[in-house]
Amino acid sequence: MASFLCYLMSIRLLFLLPLFHAIATDCFASRQPLCHDDESSALLQFKESFVMSKNACIDPSGYPKIASWKLEGMDRDCCSWDGVECDDDTGHVIGLDVSNSCLYGSMVSNSSLFRLVQLQRLNLAHNNFNFSQIPSGFSHLSSLTYLNLSNSSFSDQIPPKISELSKLSSLDLSYNFMLHLRSLEGLVQNFNQTESSTSQLHSDIISSA
């Protein structure tokens, strides 16, 4: 449909030359795949590390967003994948929202996710990470400003390295009932030491006690 419109527009362009540049830019520039190969392969490896089944959906409104991610035809630009946001200029993946996506499986310390080092916003909430520990690998994502791990079945200690995320201004760890909240105390102190005075850690923790 879109390409047919572009075709019609091209015919009209013969008579409307001044418009040529603006419309041609619009029709053709938007076709360029933005995505970097190393980032699309990191996303696909992340996809393959989980079981996706409707049974793993926490919320009835959830659906496996990442099921449609693939490197074929028109879909090969990872910037157009469901839940993925890229920077318009650089093409780097800067946002990933796979909340409520029926992901089931353990989050490993060497997850390919930690190669997406340009990520600024990451939402993994409402999945089932099978009571794995929060990997310290999150600390590689040094551009993160927003991290949401709410209600996603993480357990054990919160890794101290998380406090190395100096740009983080929102961290949601709520509804992970197996998480040891005592490890949070030292963490908040660390954040206060490393944070710039303008950013403010907003941690939304619901006690399991």
Ligand SMILES: *[C@@H]1O[C@H](CO)[C@@H](O)[C@H](O)[C@H]1NC(C)=O
């Ligand atoms: C968290 O997930 C459970 C299912 O594991 C669900 O029953 C509950 O409503 C969710 N809580 C919130 C606050 O979303």
Ligand SMILES: *[C@@H]1O[C@H](CO)[C@@H](O)[C@H](O)[C@H]1NC(C)=O
């Ligand atoms: C979930 O964790 C259990 C216990 O550690 C393990 O046996 C099982 O294989 C894990 N399941 C998945 C899908 O990772």
Ligand SMILES: *[C@@H]1O[C@H](CO)[C@@H](O)[C@H](O)[C@H]1NC(C)=O
């Ligand atoms: C993580 O490490 C395990 C074992 O060392 C390896 O089998 C797996 O392929 C690694 N995963 C990634 C995404 O590098």
Ligand SMILES: *[C@@H]1O[C@H](CO)[C@@H](O)[C@H](O)[C@H]1NC(C)=O
């Ligand atoms: C985290 O994600 C859940 C599910 O999408 C949402 O309800 C919650 O408000 C988010 N938390 C923050 C701090 O944005």
